[in-house]
Amino acid sequence: MRFLPGLLALLMVACGGDRSEVEEPSAPRLPQPVELELDDQGRPLPSVLADEQVIHRGNGEEPQTLDPHLAEGVPSANILRDLFEGLTTTAPDGRIVPGAAAHWDISRDGLVYTFYLRPEGRWSNGEPVTAEDFVWSWRRVVDPASGAAYGRMLAPVVNAGEIFAGRLPAEELGVTALSPTSFQVRLNDPTPYFLGLLTHPTTYPVHRASLEAYGSAHVRPGNLVSNGAFRLLDWQVRSRIELEKNPHYRAADSVIAERVVLYPFEDENTEFNRFRAGDLHWTYQVPNNQFRWLQRNMTEALVVAPWFGTYFFSFNLNRPPFRDNLPLRQALNLAIDREILTEKVTRFGEIPTYHLIPPGLPDYESPIPEHADWTQDERQAEALRLYRQAGYSEDEPLTVELRYNTSENHRKIAVAVAAMWKDVLGVRTRLINEEFRVFLQNRAQGRVTEVFRAGWIGDYQDAFTFLELFHSEHGRNDAGYDNPRFDRLLEQIAGERIPSRRRNLMAEAERILLADQVVLPVYVYVSKRLVDPRLRGWDNNIMDYHLSQHMYLLRERDPASPLQVTDEN
Known part of the structure; x- marks a missing residue:
């Protein structure tokens, strides 16, 4: 694996150097719960429950709406699964x-x-x-x-x-x-x-x-009527969304949590510090550069698990420079060193990938592109050849915009990708970060985007949940991909009753998508969270669905301060 000098320097900038591993934050003393005791119906005894059943959750970006038919993104879905x-x-x-x-x-x-x-x-x-x-x-x-x-x-x-x-x-x-x-x-x-x-x-x-x-205002507190375990109590934009137990829910007697407070954090370090201070019971994510420290100091709280999703970049195929320029898209794909990105930048056990659909499905296996078996030197040499074929060179380099939504982790990856393109091809990249709503809007409109961060967490455990995104008429086809053959394959897949034939059709559809270089796959996601040891009703699952109605807080064994920060390392 080759580390180019310029790339190494920029990766140090992207990751903040190794200071987080030297100037370690002090280790918190995590609260220890009392032993769980259950009644005959499998419910926790009242004597082991915390007096206050209010769950505080980190939740990533600010949701653009709480209308379940119009909402996009995982943070919105997390809230909607509680409300509806x-x-x-x-x-x-x-x-x-x-x-x-x-x-x-x-x-x-x-x-x-x-x-x-x-x-x-x-x-x-x-x-x-x-x-x-x-x-x-x-x-x-x-x-x-x-x-x-x-x-x-x-x-x-x-x-x-x-x-x-x-x-x-x-x-x-x-x-x-x-x-x-x-x-x-x-x-x-x-x-x-x-x-x-x-x-x-x-x-x-x-x-x-x-x-x-109420029209579009039907999602506001006081107006929103929902059928889930919780109802909307308050929404302070960019600050918090507060839910309260819905007394009319069909299984309200089984819901222990009285309130749920969800916080939008675009900065993972802020969220991490709020958890250490005892303000959160679980986080949406954690800073990538704190992984080793967390392994040493907070193993009881650190939860890392496989997730049915892929992190990728996508090209806008409806405008220059990527419209009708397959060699250019291929060159940028091959110039990326995924092993370096996962080992040196993300550093949380993510799996480098060259295809769209993550592994783990019992009845599907993705086609592996030929270049996945090459050495990185071979990929880089082919990238340079394709770059020149696309009409660019050292004297006439590509200038491109790479757009991502505001997040420290996304920024680090974008900086590293830009460094790789610069060192291997000489590409000049302008990095543009945008607030999540603006980012989604610009992606959907496709008027200003060139390369943009993307990713997909499967909506259900089937390869089709990834493939259907790129149907020419799909609402989330932000790349503007329009391939009649691909669309016909999706229609065949929908109608195929024989599992083996359906599997082969999906593999062919993914092969076409990868050959057309619509996306630049980077890695398979893992979910990474900090979870308070007192919080119960949480289980790892590949879909990473965690409904608040299943959760409750145990009483603390030592009733001292909830998360005492000490000077111990």
């Missing part, structure tokens, strides 16, 4: 379990699902949740006028494609309220991942009367 509930939901270990629906029937051919809603299901204002609520909500999702970013998630439903294209009204969607508590869905083809898809916020019901009364 779909037909299915997830257990702490990630298993799909009944949610708003108590049970369901599936026809023998796999084309008709009939969901039986819980009669005790209620909105946060006490009104019953009905099958008609789901009918109206799903019609809203597929209606092009609604602007639902993930509307195509409902593409398996009968007539959804025609509605997306504007050839049919939303009322023709294949969903029916058979009775107030019976909701039926007709699919075009058997869809193996359908029950998992229903845990996504896009499929949640919204309260029609509130939306029609």
Whole structure:
């Protein structure tokens, strides 16, 4: 593995040198919980519970909306899973379990699902949740006028494609309220991942009367009516979002937490310091350059686990310099040393990758590009050849913008990537960081973006959740990729009933996507958090779904200060 002199210097800047490993922060004394004792129903005894059941969570970027049909990004989804509930939901270990629906029937051919809603299901204002609520909500999702970013998630439903294209009204969607508590869905083809898809916020019901009364303001405190375990109490933009237990929730008696407070942190170091000070019970992420210190000093709190997601960069294919210039995109891809990025920059066990879909699926294996088996020197030599073929050289270098949302970890990766492009090819890179909402807006509009940070955490455990993003009509196809052959493959995959053939079609679709160099894959995610030892109801799962309704706080064994910071190292 070759370290170029300029790259080494810039990596030192990107990572802040090794000062974090020399000037270590003092190690906190973590609070120790009392021993957990359960009753006959498996619930914690009141005597072991903390007096105050208020959970404080770090939550990444500020959500742009709390409308489940319009929201984008993991931070929004975290909150929406507390506020709303779909037909299915997830257990702490990630298993799909009944949610708003108590049970369901599936026809023998796999084309008709009939969901039986819980009669005790209620909105946060006490009104019953009905099958008609789901009918109206799903019609809203597929209606092009609604602007639902993930509307195509409902593409398996009968007539959804025609509605997306504007050839049919939303009322023709294949969903029916058979009775107030019976909701039926007709699919075009058997869809193996359908029950998992229903845990996504896009499929949640919204309260029609509130939306029609308040318009876009229906998501504000006092206006938002939801059907989940919590309801919205307060939203201080860029400061905190506070939820309180929903007394009308169908399983309110099983929810121990009384309130949940979620904080947006764009700076991982700020979040880390808030946890050390005892202000948070778990973090959204941690600073990459603190990994070794955390391993030595906070092993009880550090949680690192595989995550079903890929970190990548994407090219805007609708404008220069990347439109109709495949060699240039290939050159920038090959010039990146993923091993250096994961070992020297991210440093949290991330897995370098050359494909889009992460490993771990029981019935899918990604096609491996030829260059994945090359040495880095071979990749760099080919990158330089392609760069010249694309029309650039040392005398006429490429000048490009690399855009990312505000985050110290994203900044470090962007600086390192720019350094690699500079050292290997001579590329001049302008780094542009943007607040998350602006970043998403610019990506979607595609008017100013050239190269931009991207990433995807699977919405359900199937390779299709990654592939469908690049359908020419998908709302999150920010690269502007438009390949009719790829689109046809996605349609074949949706209709294929034989697992082996479906698997082969998905592999071919990913091969085409990688060959067209739409994305520049970097690494497979791991989730990395600090979790207070007193917090229970947390389990690792590959989807990284952690619903607050499963969580509670144990009493501290030593009732002294919650997180005493000492001078011990």
